[in-house]
Amino acid sequence: MTRLLLVRHGQSTWNESGQWQGQADPPLTELGERQAADAAERVGMVDAIFASDLERAARTAAIIAARLGSDVLVDPRLRERYAGPWQGLTHDEIEAGWPGFLASGERPDGYEDDVYVLARALLSLRDVAAAHDGGEVLVVTHAGVIRTLERHLGAGDGLLPNLGGRWFDWAGGEPRLRDRVELLPEDEITRPEQI
Secondary structure, eight states: OEEEEEEEOOOBHHHHHTBOOTTOOOOBOHHHHHHHHHHHHHHOOOSEEEEOSSHHHHHHHHHHHHHHTOOEEEOGGGOOOOOGGGTTOBHHHHHHHSTTHHHHTOOOTTOOOHHHHHHHHHHHHHHHHHHTTTSEEEEEEOHHHHHHHHHHTTOOOOOOOTTEEEEEEEETTEEEEEEEEEOSOGGGOOOOSOO
16 A cells, blocks of 8 residues: 655745636745745655646645655646636636636636546556555645545545645555645645635
8 A cells, every 4th residue: 555645735926816826837935935844844754755747836845855855756647727717817807707607616618627637647646656555655736636536535625725635545556535634833824715
């Protein structure tokens, strides 16, 4: 069995401004960089660190890896979902352009469906688990990826803060839900109102 800790990246500039990110590539804020450094203390030693190729996740992973004396393996299959025309927009701008969509769960044309997010994330995680059988692996990714995997496995635990995540056990080619975690002290946690 492999244990995978999937965590959301540190605060990005678009988290701070309340913009929907999707696959856009804003950097971490100074706070996001500090969050990553502080989270390393709670991660502890792991056998490997993987990350999405988007800057906010890759940089978070690099900061943690530097503290742990490790390397980061980047995998674009761990990217956030593509949010189509919503990328870069705030909650209010989305509501103005697509009234009621957020509340109903409806999404615009071009928005990447859970089926595709799940398919690429599962392929990546299967490869990670196979390469590190019996180990513990940190995977720095995005809230949309983690929440899609949680929904697939029957959990609906809501939004994830920056550097929040969940443990998964991987055995027999399939993931199993474990506990949600927050890798930051309460006074550093940023709880976004967007995705």
